[in-house]
Amino acid sequence: MPDATQSQRLENKWDATRAKGMNEPEKLLYRSNLLGSDKRITNYGGGNTSAKVMQDDPLTGQAVEVLWVKGSGGDVGSIKMDGFSTLYMNKLNALRDIYRGVEFEDEMVAYLPHCTFNLNPRAASIDTPLHAYVPKKHVDHMHPDAIIAIAAAKDSKALTKKIFGDSIGWLPWKRPGYELGLWLSDFCAENPDAKGVVLESHGLFTWADDAQDCYDLTLDIIQTAMDWFAHKTEGKEAFGGALHSSLPADDRRAAAARLMPAIRGMVSGDQHTVGHFTDNDTVLEFVNAQDMKRLAALGTSCPDHFLRTKICPLVVSFDPAKPDIDATLASLADAVADYREGYKAYFERCKRDDSPAIRDPNAVVYLIPGVGMITFAKDKATARISGEFYVNAINVMRGADAVSEYQGLPEQEAFDIEYWLLEEAKLQRMPKPKSLAGRVALVTGGAGGIGSATAERYLRDGACVVLADIDDAALADTAENLTSRYSADVVRTVNMNVTDETAVIAAFDKAAAEFGGVDILVSNAGIASSAPIEDTSLDLWNKNMDILSTGYFLVSREAFKVMNVQDMGGALVFVASKNGLAASPNASAYCTAKASEIHLARCLALEGAPKGIRVNVVNPDAVLKGSKIWSGDWLKERASTYGKDKEGLEEHYRQRSLLKRSVLPEDIAEAAYFLASDLSAKSTGNIINVDAGNVQSFTR
Known part of the structure; x- marks a missing residue:
């Protein structure tokens, strides 16, 4: 294949010394992980591996042949031992006697659980018979781009013979x-x-009777195909040559940041979707090509590609030579509507009497000349993986069309896979989405105690989070902590000073380009100062107002802009303070700024309501744990105000509360979750005090 990553040689990673002490199932796991570690060999979740192993039957004690095969829905690159199904080979062979013919082949899936060895709960995949009935001990089924390019060519049979002979x-x-x-x-x-x-x-x-031999063979066959394509396509222009030139990288990302919230709002429907932007060399070569529209309309070939990317992508009208994002935005609604109508027509043409109801008719993949590719899905990982699958499809189209003529799946075959009753049953077994699935939250002060606790609470219920803060070191630590538990897909960071208009705009652009938009703003960035009025300088006064009032205005304004484009509503949560309602000695600048913040929220609640944008406030008090504002002079100053030492201040706050309890960042996070979730869908302009009870801050 001409793509640089495709022309490199595959690395044989088999370590004979390491494998020497492994039993056959362990070698299968080892082989699977090695194969899945290189996306040139197989895509995420694609393909499967197996081994036929002699084991003692737990009932009879007699040695029996057992098929170990990747279970349903697994990924060979990350599979563990519990990801394999185990089945008696004699029972799998017995299924031949009850098979009633191709019209009834789907019913055979229901018999696979009856073949289970040792009560293994891992469900067997639809590909189990393909491994069982190959008379070799080890079988690999991979989806390499180079091989699928042969398989998807019009004369694939002749090409296979030409490249591999009789082997x-x-x-x-x-x-x-x-x-x-x-x-x-x-x-x-x-x-x-x-x-x-x-x-x-x-x-x-591919197959062999030894685990290493099978691995070596699989790599050799794929490498042979890659080398053949590299030789046959050397010096040739892909996809008919270039029709467009790419915008500069910053301009591409800026275009994506403007387009993604608009598309996201149009396609989210009953469930919010998350976007992913790709502008690597492979994608740009394709979206800029003469033949892009012709090939894109043919759809993908491999069933795994098709299930991830739908019948075909939507090509967005955009001319990078005369870039006009406003004109493209104006044309998007009709383009998305036309795609939906086309999809509904495809469904009507191809549906069968027992087909499931039509699913989401929106495109998954959006191709933009000069800019790149956008994919939307129910979560970030799925959107990213869908993009990766379409990159696989691009590589396949490049190869097949260079040496022959690329062909996608016939429409009816594509439909029968997409609306396969077995696939529908798999979808129905999927767990119900979490309450914030598909939502995107931007949290200011995201590296502090309250900010990071709130981000974690949102992540726990399925949201994607952008952490915004001015402390790069703290941001990195917080992101590392959260990604280690919730994956790198769902956490992003941005250095943002809430008083810097340019930085605030850039942060929302990043959220749009990374996830497709913003649904939740947690305005939490803050400082705290303490001084008698005669010692309060103008700089100190302005600093409080800049961060706690103007800063909240700036981030709210940008949130409103994005939410208005999305037209899906949204939620703003202001983290204010008890001091915004109850006066406090020696803190006039802080208290006044917090009061301004609360009133801003009330004003925005009025403006946002007609658009479904809710604005509410959480009022904490004395959250000492993990809070950065307590690590500086504020702690010393407040202790001095109340005649306490630093160690006694937390106990002072606890005892002055009605409930005599400390308030923790997690308590504030719980209130911020409630106000962002649909649990509070009918609440706006409200204040929730999370202060363990303070009569002075009771709202009136």
Whole structure:
């Protein structure tokens, strides 16, 4: 393949010394993880591996042959031992006797649990028969771009013969399932010397009787295809050559930041979606190409690609030579509506009597000349992976069209996979989305105690979070802590001073380009100062007002802009203070700024209500744990005000509360979660005091 990453040689990572002490299931796991570690070999979640192993039957004590095979929904690159299904081979072979023919092949899936060995709870995948009926101990089924480029070519059978001779066979397109397993069995019986087979429009099967031999063979076959493509396409322009030139990187990202909230608002429907932007060289070469529209309309080939990327992408009208984002935004609504109508027509043409109801008719993939590719899905990981799958599809189209003619799946076959009853059953078994699934939150002061606790609370319920703070070191530590527990997909950071208009705008642009927009703003950045009025300088007064009043205005304004574009409503949560309602000695600047903040929230609640944007306030008091404002002079000053030492101040605050309890960052986070979630969908302009009870701050 001409892409730079495709022309490099695959690395054989098998360590014979490490593998020497492994049993056969452990070698299978080792082989699987090695294969899945290179996306040129197989995509995320794609393909599967197996081994036939002799084990003692737990009932009889007799040695029996057991098929170990990647279970349903797993990923070979990250699979663990519990990710494999285990099944009796004699029972799998017995299924041949009850098979009623291709019209009834789907019913065979229900028999797989009856073949389970040792009560293994891991569900077997639809590909289980394909591994069971190959008469070799070890089988790999991979989805390499180089092989699928052969499989998706118009003359794929001839190309397979030309490249591999008789060592690798070819089978015509057949949807994965029991019948294809029998086809493989028959192929092996008729071609005992073959080392594998290319499945038209699908992928590669290879086999051997030794785990390392199987791994080596798989790499060798893929490398042979990669080398062949590199030789055949050397010096050739891909996709008919370039029609457009790319915008500079910063301009591409700026364009994505403007387009993504608009598209997101149009396609989110009943559930919020999250976006992912890709502008790598592979994508830019494709979106800028002469043949892009023709190839994009053909859709993807491999079933795994298709299920992730839908029937075809939506090509966004944009001319990078005369960039006009406003004109593109104006045309988007009609383009999205036309795609939906086209999808509904496809559904009506292809549906069967027992087909499930139509699903979301919106595109997953959006191609923008000169800019790149945007993908939308129910969560960030799925959006990212969908983009990766379309990059795989681009590589396949590049190769197939360079040496032959690329062909996607026939429309009816594509539909039958997308609306496969077995796939529908899998979707129905998926857990209910978490309460903040698909939501994007931007948290100012995100590296502090309250900010990080709030971010974690949102992440726990499925949100994506942008942490904004002026402390880079604290941001990095907080992000590392959260990503280690919630994944790198869902956490981003940005250095943002809330008093800097340019920085605030840039932060929201980053949220838009990273996740598609913003649904929740937690305005939490703050300082605290304590001084008698005669010692309060104008600089100190202005600093409080700049951060706690003007800063809250700036971030709220940008949040409103994004939320208005999305047209999905939203939630602003101001983290204010008991001091905004109850006066406190020697803190006039702080208290006044906090009061201004609270009143700003009330004003914004009025403006936001017609658009579904809710604005509410959490009023903490004396949150000492993890709070950065207590690490400086504020702690000393407040202790002096109340005649306490530093150690006694927390106890003083606890005892002055009605409930005699300390207030923690997690308590504030819980209130911030309530005000951002649908639990408070009918609340705006409200204040929740989280102060363990303070009669002076009772709202009146």
